[in-house]
Every structure is written in C-alpha cells, then in structure tokens.
Amino acid sequence: MLTQDAAYLYGDAQAVYKVRQLPRLTHGCDADDSQDFGGVVLTKEEGDRIGAALGPKGKGMILQNHGLLTVGSTVDEACFLMTLMERACKCQLLAEAAAANGLAKVLIPDESAKYTFENSSDPETLYWEGQSDLQYEEYMSKSEHRG
Template sequence: MSGIQTETLNMTSNTKQESPEKAAKTPLQLISQGVCLPGIPRHPTFTAQRQWILEQMALAFRVFARKDYTDGMAGHISVRDPENPHTFWTNPLAVHFGVLKASDMILVNYEGMPIGGNMRRPANAAGFLIHSAVHKARPDVDAACHTHSPHGMAWSAFGRPLEMLTQDAAYLYGDAQAVYQDFGGVVLTEEEGNRIGAALGAKGKGMVLQNHGLFTVGSTVSEACFLMTLMERACQCQLLAEAAAANGLQKVFIPEESAKYTFENSSDPETLYWEGQPDLEFEAYICKGEHRN
C-alpha cells in the first residue's frame, strides 16, 4: 500500500537484548511475534501526507461498500487536514462509496464552507454538523466515520451499549463506548450535532446513535474504519446472543479485569491502525489502484 511502499520507517530492536522484566513492550510489539510491524506512516511533506490520507479515505469507503454499509445518501467519513487542522475532508453527497477516489473528497472549514478539493458536489449537511462538532471537541480525533450499517441500526433501536460478550467488543471497554439516546430526527441543526459530539465524551472511540446507526473515531482513517467494522460485527453478535438468550440460553460476560486487559493491550492507535490495514490493502488490490486518481 502507498504508505507502506513509499516510507522508510525506523523500528527499534533493542528490546530483544533486554530481559522481559526490563523491556516494557507496546501493544504492537506484543502482537508481533518476531519483527515488529512498523509504526503509523509519516510522510515528509503536508502534500504527501494529505494525498496518503485521502487515498486511505477512499479505500475505507470501498470497504464500507463491500460490507454493505451503504444506505442512499447516508454515511460519511471525515479526516482532519494535516496542515490546517481546523479544516477536514469529507465525501461528496450522493456518490456511492464503492466508486470514491482521493480526488472526490471535499475540504470544508468549521463554518461549513467548502474551501478545497472537489467543488463539483455538495457535502452532506448532516454529516458536516456531526463531524465538525466532534473535530472541534476532540483534538485527538483525526478521523471519524458514521454509517447506517444493518446490524448497527438494529442494535441502535435498544439505545444500549454493546455488552462485553466477545474479545472484539472489549476493544470498546469502558469509556471507549458511548450511547446517544436523544434522537431528534435527521441532524439538520448545530445544536443536535453538538449534543452528539458531547455524548461521545473525552475518551469515546465508538458510539451507538439510538434509532440511527453507529459512529467511530480514531487517530487514523484505518483505525476509525476498523472500529466501524468491529462495532457492526459486535452488534450482529449481540443480536444473535440476545435471540439465543430469549430461548433460554444464558449469556456469559467477559470478566471486568479481562475486558480491561484486552482493551489496554489491543486498542491503542498503532495496533488499531494495523487492524484496519488488511481490509484497506485488499481494496487497493481489487480496485487496481483506481482509488488514487
């Protein structure tokens, strides 16, 4: 993939010479048996970093299309611009996720004005109101995703957080998961967008929007995209477990300590970046690089 092919990344190997007691390993080092996966790519110029981000964004949309998260004009991804962090890139309204390219994305400012990129189409007004509120409130968030995925919408009808039923669900342990229960219809006011942004909280990574869908954030497109796919699958598993429990089977929850341990050793930005890469690299392979245009 472009970020991996074009960057020369430094990796530390001195931990191999230290005893396990002295060497505190990162989650990425813990999951890598042998040579550790490299860190998140960083490009030498804003132009190069921006192009890479937009390519990742196009691939994330194609992942969502392949996994059937499309729903008319609904759904959006936003990514903070690396040079001008008070602006962000988002997708054009009414273009299918499966055909989006880097050049299709629109740059908007916090006032909602398109100021760069693809000026031939409008952005999604509801998407702008939600994403601008999140980017303003959370400087640590560079990427945010919202979809109307099937199982996400079904689980959202309960207005409840996902339970710690599976290892994957534990990636959203504790404050990493939020629920927005004040559904006010299609988001067309700044107040509604701000309420959604506030509901995510200071540490939220994923949120169930009651009667609406799912919302995820991350420090990279890859992280936010992966968390969306993880959350959608967790909703599917939760619904299946609820159906089985309704017929008399008892759910077994992950112990608090185990869920916390899983979260702390799996849900950091570098690990979650790499969790998303297999899907993004597969999309780059099947579209033969079309996403870069």
C-alpha cells in the same frame, strides 16, 4: 460484553437503548440520558450534542434509529473501530436471540475485557489492525478506485 471485538471499546463505548443497557459495553452511559438523534447533522448544535454524548475519550456510539458512529486519530483507526462495532453488534443480536430461546449468555470477564482494551486499543495498534481489512477491500475491488 459478549465478544472480544467489543473489548477494544471497553469503558468508552456509548450505546443508547430505550429498552435496556448492554452489560459492560455501555460503561458510564445512562439509558435515561438517551437523546433522540435529529437526523442528518446540518447544524452545529446537532454536532455539538453528538460530540458531548460521545465524550472526550469515546471512540464509538450507537445513534438511536440511525446507526453506528466511530472516531479515531486517523481515518484508518475510525474505519477499523467501525468494523469492530459492527461485529460486536452482530454478536450481541445473535446472543440476545439465543438467550431468548433459553441459552445462557457467557460474558467476557471484566478483568479480561479491561486487559484487552489496555493492550490493544491505542491509536497505533488500531491503525495497524485495520490495514488487513483495507488491503482486502483493495484486492476485492481490483484497485478500481485508482482509476
């Protein structure tokens, strides 16, 4: 795990990479178990496959060749987790690019990631953490969505 944003998803994030797994972020996910995403979910079976891959405690996953998916107890929670996953993916790509050029990656210790997860990933915390993002978006849109 390379960024604190990913710590919110510690142990429950599911990512699918054909190449290799990301350390600690994909806890409990087997790269050989990856399934192709069938596109837009038009059937119950495709939704069931995605739900099964996410699992009972999962909060987010990467759909191969499609993008990110997050879930939450509220829309606000799911939106905030999406923001965190986007940041974590960006940090991961930047770190991988830097590592390819010889810079060593410094991973967040497992104990620190677990502590952050246990103390900041409950639904209420995630809801409130996301409020500033929503307020910013409302400010930037000049509340045009309200008509």
